[in-house]
Amino acid sequence: MLTSAATSPTETVDARSVIPVDIVERYHRARPTSAATFARARASMPGAETRAVTYYWPFPTVIDRGEGAELVDVDGLRYIDVVNNYTSLVHGNAQPEVAAALGPVLRRGTVFPALHDSQIALAEALVARIPAVELLRFTNSGSEASALALRIARRATGRRSITIAEGGYHGAVPPFTSGEPEITRTPYNDISALQSTITDDTAAVFMEPFLGAGGVIPGDPVFLHAVQRRAREVGAIFVLDEIQSLRNAPRGMADSLGLQPDLITLAKLIGGGLPIGAVGGRADLLELTSPLVPGRLDHAGTLNGNVAACVAGRAALRRLDAAAIDWLNTAAEGLALGIEAAGEAAGLPVTVTRAGSILNVHPGSAPVRAPRDAGRAAGCRAALHLGLLVEGIYTTPRGMINLSTALTPRQLDRVRDGYTTVLERLVNAPALLAEATGDAA
Ligand SMILES: Cc1ncc(COP(=O)(O)O)c(C=O)c1O
Numbered sequence: 001m002l003t004s005a006a007t008s009p010t011e012t013v014d015a016r017s018v019i020p021v022d023i024v025e026r027y028h029r030a031r032p033t034s035a036a037t038f039a040r041a042r043a044s045m046p047g048a049e050t051r052a053v054t055y056y057w058p059f060p061t062v063i064d065r066g067e068g069a070e071l072v073d074v075d076g077l078r079y080i081d082v083v084n085n086y087t088s089l090v091h092g093n094a095q096p097e098v099a100a101a102l103g104p105v106l107r108r109g110t111v112f113p114a115l116h117d118s119q120i121a122l123a124e125a126l127v128a129r130i131p132a133v134e135l136l137r138f139t140n141s142g143s144e145a146s147a148l149a150l151r152i153a154r155r156a157t158g159r160r161s162i163t164i165a166e167g168g169y170h171g172a173v174p175p176f177t178s179g180e181p182e183i184t185r186t187p188y189n190d191i192s193a194l195q196s197t198i199t200d201d202t203a204a205v206f207m208e209p210f211l212g213a214g215g216v217i218p219g220d221p222v223f224l225h226a227v228q229r230r231a232r233e234v235g236a237i238f239v240l241d242e243i244q245s246l247r248n249a250p251r252g253m254a255d256s257l258g259l260q261p262d263l264i265t266l267a268k269l270i271g272g273g274l275p276i277g278a279v280g281g282r283a284d285l286l287e288l289t290s291p292l293v294p295g296r297l298d299h300a301g302t303l304n305g306n307v308a309a310c311v312a313g314r315a316a317l318r319r320l321d322a323a324a325i326d327w328l329n330t331a332a333e334g335l336a337l338g339i340e341a342a343g344e345a346a347g348l349p350v351t352v353t354r355a356g357s358i359l360n361v362h363p364g365s366a367p368v369r370a371p372r373d374a375g376r377a378a379g380c381r382a383a384l385h386l387g388l389l390v391e392g393i394y395t396t397p398r399g400m401i402n403l404s405t406a407l408t409p410r411q412l413d414r415v416r417d418g419y420t421t422v423l424e425r426l427v428n429a430p431a432l433l434a435e436a437t438g439d440a441a
Contacts, residue, residue, distance in 0.1 A: 016057055018379035020429050023387045024058060030390075033074040034062040052172075053086070056382070056397045061389055066093025069406040071394050079394035080411050080418075082401040087212075087244050087358060088268035090328075091319055092406025098272045101315040102308060111306035119305040122314045126270065126280060129317070130252045132240075132261050133280030137289055138305035142243040142267030143171025145277035146206065148299055149263045150175070152279065153204035153237035155288050155297045163198050163205045163236075167214030167371025170206050170241055170265070188214070188370065189223045194230040202236040206265075209253040209355070212244040215374025216353045216360035216400055221257050228259055237285070243267040243277075248329065248356025250322040269320065272312030275303070324405050328357035331412055332403050335359065338416035346423035348380075348436055357403040361395075361419070363436035374398070377435040380426065387422035 016024075028035065038059040041048035049055045062074045069092045071079045081093065091098065105118075119138070127133050139145045154160060162175065165188040170176045175183055186197035188211055198205055207227050211217040231238040240261035242252050247269055249256035254264060263281035270276055280286070289297045303309075336352040336359055343350035349365035353374075362368050363377035363384065385397045393415055395401050403412075426432050 018429070018431050018435075019057075019383040019386055020425065020432075023383065023390055023425065026390050027386055028058060030077060031059075031061060031073070031075050035059050037062040037074055053396070056385065061394075068092045068094070069404060069408070069411050077392065079389070079392050080407070080415055081394045082403065082407075082415055083394055083396055084402055084404045085273065086268070086396070086400075087247065087402050088271065089273050090247050090269040090404055091272075091316055092404040093273075095272075095316070095319070095406065097319060098312050098315045101272075101311045105308050105311050108307075110308040111303055116307060118307050118310040118314065122270070122305075122310040122317075125314055125317055126266065126278065129250075130242075130246075130255065130264060130266075130280065132254050132259075132264055132282075134283040135286035136266075136278050136280030137286065137299060138301075138310075139267075139277035139279070140275045140301055140303050140309075141171070141277045142241075142265060143173045143176070143277070144301070145243070145265040145267055145279050146170040146176050146239075146241070147173050149206070149237075149239045149265050149279045150204055151297060151299070152263065152285055152288055153239065156237060156285055157203045157235060159201055159203035159236075161199075161201045161203055163202050165207060165211065165214070167211050167217070167374075168206065168208055168241075169211075169213035170208075170243075176206075188217065189220045191223055191226045194226055198227070198230045198234055198236060200234050202231070202234055204237040204239050204263075205231045206239045206241055208241045209245045209248075209257060210358075211371060212355075212358065212400075213398075214371040215362070215368060215398075216355055216358055217368060217370065217374065218353070218355050224257055224259060228261070231262075237262045239263045239265060239281075241265045244358060245355065246270070247320065247325065248358070250325055269316055270313045271309040272314075272316035274309035274312045276309040276313055319405065325356075328403050328405060331407065331409075332357040332359055335403070335412055335416060338413075339419045342416060342420040343423050346420060346427050348423045348427040348433055350419075350423070350436075359401050361399040361401065363399075363432075364438060366438060376438075377432075380432045380435045383426055383429070383432055384419075384422055387425060388418050391418040391421055393418035 064074045071081045163184045166185045184197050186193050228238050238261045240254050245253040267277040336354045351362045353360045363380035
């Protein structure tokens with residue numbers, strides 16, 4: 001039985017009505033401590049949330065700890081982790097080398113109001129690794145990196161407008177949040193629109209090499225080059241957002257795609273699981289922020305380039321060599337095929353989109369080419385997510401999953417088998433099947 005303590009006035013009514021009752025009851029029955037913790041948290045945080053994406057109906061599983069490729073919740077249930085904090089834990093949870101590097105930091109100081117060696121070491125590693133990054137500055141998040149990149153672009157061009165992709169995500173700060181007047185949205189992978197969406201007024205064009213939050217929709221290299229060309233043509237700054245994509249190629253995706261962005265934004269994995277962001281790119285643009293340049297663009301931040309994040313990030317980056325990236329991408333390819341085959345065998349088709357080791361499982365067999373396709377079959381998505389949690393597989397509500405180097409082939413097989421089990425269960429729910437196949441219920 002569902003208890004009223006766990007329900008919220010703003011919960012997703014759709015999810016409640018379409019997720020098979022046996023899944024909801026099994027989810028609820030095994031998680032009394034999560035339910036009680038969620039109820040407690042609502043007294044201090046709105047909807048028990050401090051970060052969009054962590055709430056889902058009927059109440060989120062509350063995590064106690066992470067151990068490599070597994071998460072353990074407050075009820076003692078274990079999960080194979082294929083979220084890895086939305087790509088920031090490329091080596092899984094509490095990776096021993098990262099943890100070992102952090103040990104001395106906790107004794108010697110986590111942050112100083114000064115230049116320090118670990119900051120320089122991470123900056124040097126990133127400059128050496130990413131060809132388009134000649135200089136860089138650190139921030140505390142990807143959102144802050146986007147904000148700084150925009151300020152640099154505005155200073156360099158004297159213009160204010162920005163163009164980003166429909167379904168593109170660059171962070172949770174204005175003007176990157178929805179509905180801001182300075183933003184023009186251009187359809188992703190549509191070259192014909194660029195003439196009118198990138199103009200003489202455009203200060204910067206921000207683009208992901210694949211739409212991450214938009215459904216893991218790969219960018220057509222021809223489109224990405226056309227964006228770069230059009231930005232150059234009108235004198236706008238071309239910013240490639242590599243906040244998720246850096247993991248997909250040894251020198252990042254700007255390099256693997258042959259792009260020469262003016263600026264690159266970074267975050268997530270470069271902090272080894274601690275808060276970080278960075279803007280790198282052309283030296284002349286970054287020099288606009290130098291204290292040695294009169295009238296420079298000021299950029300402050302109490303925790304910018306703190307010791308802890310730089311040390312953890314350096315350790316994580318060192319482990320992410322070409323062999324590790326190759327393993328991740330190959331494993332992801334195998335998992336994508338396995339999940340699609342599971343859907344076919346179960347009679348509830350799914351489509352898996354993929355960019356390197358980042359994937360998104362979409363209910364239905366119709367191609368997923370645009371963010372609106374990634375929003376289809378919301379009930380089926382919610383049921384799949386909750387069903388997988390019941391099976392001990394930790395994924396995201398929207399269906400995005402990504403791999404870590406901590407995963408073993410056996411754990412990857414268990415993830416695929418989890419999909420098989422849940423899809424076989426969902427195929428018996430006519431409303432979900434109809435939603436996934438696009439047939440009227
Ligand atoms: C492509 C992309 N850009 C920017 C961001 C914002 O980064 P952060 O959450 O560190 O602010 C994200 C976060 O998901 C992202 O995926």
